[in-house]
Structure formats: C-alpha cells, structure tokens
Amino acid sequence: MIHWFTHNGGRLGGLLEQHVVLTLWPLAATLVLSIPLGAAAARLRWLRRVLLPLSGVLYTIPSLALFLTLPSLLGTRVLDPVNVVVALSIYGCALMVRTATDAFSQVPAAAREAATAIGYGPARRFLTVELPLAAPVLLAGTRVVAVSTVSLVSVGALIGVGGLGVLFTTGYQRSYPAEVGAGIVTILALALLLDGLLLGVGRLLMPWRRATAPERRSR
C-alpha cells in the first residue's frame, strides 16, 4: 500500500481535493439550514412535530437512490456534482435538525430570561446568548455530520462525481486491494483531521467550557 501511495501521489491529491470540496459544501449547507430550523423548532411545538419525524424518514432513503433520483427532481445532469451536494445536505440536515433542536431546547431558561430582563433585544439575544449556549451541542452534532459526510461522499464515485470513492471502484474493477486500502486510509485520515479541526475551533470559541469542566468533575 505504501508502494501505491508513492506512485499515485498526484492522482490522490486530485481525488482528495474533490472529496474535500464535496464534503464542505454539504456541511456548510447543513449548518446554514439546520441552525435556524432547530432554533425555530425548539420554540414551536407544531414545527417540531413536523420536522423531527420528517428528518427521520429522510435519513432512511438509500444514498444511491437519492443520487439517481435527484437529477429528475432538480433538472440537473446525472453526473452533475450538485446532485451529491444536495443529497448529502439532505442527510446532513436529517441528522442535524434534531441535534440543533435539542441544542436550543437545552439553553437554560434562566439565562434567556436574564438576558431579556437586562435589556437584550430578540436578535441580539439569539446571536450572543442562545447561540453560544447552544454551541456545545451544535458542535457535537456538526462533528457527527462532518464525519458521516466524508464517508458518504465516497458513494458518489458510483455515479461518477469523483472523490476518494473512485479508488474503491477502480481498485475493485482492477482487483487491486492496495488501491482500495489506500482509499480507506485516506478517507479515515480526512475524517479524523476534520473532526480534530472542529474540536479545536470549539475550544477556541467556547473558553467557558474549558474553564468550568474540571471543576464540575471534581464536585
């Protein structure tokens, strides 16, 4: 396998880049859609009743089936990477809407009330009080979605959009296990790297978590 890596560096780089792009777009779309939806669902019971079962159902659609049906729904070409991006955004949201709803539901009512009492307007209260207090749970959800998206992108290779999954299809066709192995290793490394990055960003943005965590444990 090491032999494979030394001889396929260039090709690997290209596939890796495709894979990263195909991961980041859906991840961004997931966050942009799920955070407001989750915040709204935490407040409105009827929305929660619609969204949560819906997200469960969406997640059960097989990914390959979704990749293949989206072109007729979106009017895109079958090989258009947009199909994969949209499909993975749907999966991302299916996971993330529920987590985001939980994240905003667990914001202590006392903190929200205190913010109102001392003169926060609704928008500012959302951005500077509710969002940061929901952030630890949002981050946990984002890490799950990121890792799951990295792995799901590889299915896209079956419909020819590239990414590291190509190593599985070509490796299989050519009966070349080292290539399949290299694909697995690279995808794993990418997932771990992304997860680590998210964890690091979380540490930077949520200093109060670090400051209070050890004390909580000792109590």
Next chain:
Amino acid sequence: MSIEFRDVSKVYPDGTDAVRDLSLLLPSHQLTVLLGSSGCGKTTLLRMVNRMVEPTSGSVLIDGEDVRDRDAVMLRRSIGYVLQDGGLLPHRTVLDNVATVLVLAGRRRKDAREEVLPLLDTVGLSRSLASRYPAQLSGGQRQRVGVARALAADPNILLMDEPFGAVDPLVRRELQDELLHLHETLDKTILFITHDVDEAFRLGEHVVLLAEHGQIVQQGPPRELAEAPATAFAARFVEAGRGARTLREARPR
C-alpha cells in the same frame, strides 16, 4: 422614582388568574418588599414594571409615565433586575456579566469593563474573581455579581426577584445586610420579592403582604404587620415565620 400599579390584572394565556385588580403606590427611594407564598402573583407584578409581563388590564406607571409608552428593551436597560441565583450568563466572565448592560447601551467592551470594575468592590467581591465564569463561583458570589450587574447602568429602580433564595442562611444574612447598606448609600427605589417573612421584615421599609391573585392583605412598616396583623391570614403568615424561628432555636444541637 415612584412606581404605581393602577388597577392591574393579569390573566395568562393558559387561564391562570395571577393578579386581580391591584393598585399600589411605591414611593421614590423606598425599599418595598412584596411578601407572599409562591403563586400569589408577586413575580408577575415585578415583571410588569419592566414589561416582561404586560398587564391584561390596568397600567403601571413610573414617575407618572405609563411603561407601555416606553420601548420595552430600553426600559429594561434603565431598570436594574436581580434574579434568583444571580441570573448570570454562563458563557460570560464575571466582569463581562457586569459590563453587559453598558455594552448593550453601545459602550466599547474594553471601556465598559474598566468602568464597572469598581462595582465589584461595591458588592464585596474580590477583583481577582473578575475573569472567572459563573460556574466557578459560590452561590453567594454569583448573587453579588447579579447585584453588581443590576447596578452597572446606575438605574434609579432595582427589581429583585427572590434574589437570596438560593444561598445558605449565613450568606443570606450577609447579603441582606449589604443590601441595606447599599440602599442607604445609593438611595434607589427597590422592589424586593420574597416568601420569607424574616427577610421581608429585616429588609422592608414598607412590606406588602399578598394573598392569592395578588390580593393585598395588609401593608405597612414591618412592625405594624408583626404587632397588629390585620386578618387571620396575616396573623398565620407572620406566625408561620415566627414558628419556624422558635423551632430552630429550640432544637438541641
């Protein structure tokens, strides 16, 4: 600043009949205690003052001006509010919690921090705690931060919603003494809520005893309520506090 409740009633959307037709005038610079069991509508009344609750009918006036004519958010910034257990923002340091109101008013964070630092001394907090987070403080310390935050914008009115309910009796006593001292030196109009008779009598210049639905049972200086309860309910309420007191003293160690 004086606070006046004029024929206020509050029925919540779920049908809870919290306050019925209450009228009450709290003169300027007085420390008034609303005393009553939970569910007597005292928190509802307090929240009408800064428009966190809108009365179903009647009006609340500050210095003769209907609070409904004020922008709710601006009104809240002009009134100090102390909540139970401090009501601090868990993701902000002590100093940032205290500085919040000034930052909301548009002050730069750095300037606001500098400006409120002396308030930590005022409420008896060591400046070394400035960069701690609320979860790293004791209940009493959190409460002090809550008071400091309420004082930050130098409001004329302080609303205190059972602020000392969550701390142990010794610290509670200490905080009560300091509140009395603050009241003497800062001379603000304070509306204080409690269900604790002892606390009401220690702190209040004027005590208003409330029964269910915000019905005023009796009001006056603490001595008057203690010595001449107006009704059987008032007598029972005052007695209940005294009973607990005697029991505490009589219990062998």
